[in-house]
Amino acid sequence: MAAWEHLLPRRRWFLLSSLLLAAAAAAPVVHGYGGGGGLTVGFYKESCPQAEAIVREGGAAAGHDDPTTTAPLLRLHFHDCFVRGCEASVLINSTKTNTAEKDAKPNHTLDAFGVIDAAKEKLERKCPAVVSCADILAIAARDAVSLATKAVRQGRWSKDGNLYEVETGRRDGRVSSAKEAVTYLPDSFDGIRRLITRFASKGLSLKDLAVLSGAHALGNTHCPSIAKRLRNFTAHQNTDPTLDASYAAALRRRCRSARDNTTQLEMVPGSSTTFDAAYYRLVAERRGMFHSDEALLRNDVTRGLVHQYMASEEAFLRDFGASMVNMGRVGVLTGGQGEIRRRCAIVN
Template sequence: MAVLFLALLLLVAQAATTSSSLQLHFYSNSCPRAEIIVRQVVQSHFQRDPSVTSGLLRLFFHDCFIRGCDASVLIDSTDDNIAEKEAPPNLTLRTFDVIDDIKAAVEKECTGVVSCADILALATRDGVALAGGAAYDLPTGRRDGLVSRMGDVIIPSPLFSVEKALAAFKKINLDLVDLTTLLGAHSTGLCHCGFFLERLYNFKNSGLPDPTMNPTLLKTLQNKCPPHLVTIQNITDDIALSMNQVATTPFLLDNSFYRALLNNKVVLQLDQELAYTDMTNKLAVKYLNDPEVFRQQFAKSMIKLGNVGVLMGGEGEIRVDCRRINGAATSSLRAKLGAKN
């Protein structure tokens, strides 16, 4: 009886958060301190490890790119399903612990109210602000997805051309400005050697390094990343280097990526190719000359990314545990009560 009562409370709380669209301060009535709690937990992690921001950014991007921003990337595999996080492009994702800590803290405050999808979106927003980016307002009200399959994961590769990457971005309603701007996140964080090893030794199967890479950077990276390293498909034990080889503050989210880009000093092939198409080159110059323009456009592109394929209203669910879809017993009770979940 007690279990049934608790489950009923959960359903009532979820029904109270149902909405037909994302909105600012969605939880102002149902869980007023939700965004404060998210910010506090992210700040605590950031103070111990400033690379948290880049980890959250990558986690958020990889989530939104597959079926939209529904927190499906957070789900663990089960005996009968291999989840998204097991796909090769996702093996080096991290900061799952940050999301777990936030969810635990929010659940203590408001049981079954705040979605994991919103937690991931808010945590990434707060990480951006802590790393020097703009503190943008973020609409909330996302619901959590019910599907996470390894076979569905197709993420733009760092080996893509700008044209091929843009085609992938267009599929989720992002454009060339968003692509050029969001890659600016590579001003911060770490990158495994396996993601750019081909540029160092066998660029486009030539048997030679990428001729566009700055010679000094090439030598530095070759010293740190020997040619026998594992490939991009199996890099969990690979060496990780600073993504931004020109910055004195490698964990600051700023416009330094574009300085590196225009001087042929970025590590990823896709990043470097931004220098060689007309519009992306012009944007890089613009962002380098006016860091505030970059900060504001980065915020706009992040908000746009956060709107991709979101579940709302009666779609999906509010996961009790971000790593697991809610149990069959709870789903059955929802159906009996007629809750739109």
């Protein structure tokens, strides 16, 4: 069934969407659910002055060796924050008695764990038990998208080359559940109603949904992720009708098997390592890779933002930074909560 077939009647759904947006805009800024605040820009200024520079150095080196590294670093932060909040539970290894988030099916394609581990190792030598793995994830995501942004490379943003300033002061969680990852992570086949519900449950608005979807400007996917859109979409339609027919045909020629994990598909053909607003043009043309991309056209607010960002890349980059800060506040542990892991993959 196509995404919009699940929607409420148009008038009622538009009213619900408008109320959600208004509520999110009016809500006080909070640092997660029960975190009690504590996040600030420059949290490690006194305790570990080189913290952000050490993380950035490692990310930049990885990006120089392999430009596709930026997307996985950004994605790690997303997948962390949507399950238990931004407390680095996505980094914890499974044990004999517990299957952790990183081993949940939606996380099987996560990568760049080694970049985070290497940064943590350096930070432990420099500032033992000070910098959390959760903050490393947030810093690395900011640096990855900054390095991939043409505007930053051209010096049109802050003097130190950051697309936005990242708040720090998070502490690490001690629990990681694969079942929770399956339950809470947004799915590439989600329709607009489901996406709005997922984002609202994290205190994120319709604008945050539209803006953060722009992260799909970076990276690649593989055939199994879109196989259902191309073949056997429903009992009555072979191809997802929300996908441009000519683009679907081109993708079918590349993905001849639903189990092809070798063929790489650029999320934005020709610029998958450059962070810009090109993604929104593809969405408007019904050439977004995922069903959840096209879903942005099924709501008046998110559709309007798609067209706004098509017209102004500068507006998108500015708003992306603001929405990343919003997401980075979800469910944080601060103060005496949680712990500072000595190794990101293992609780203390």
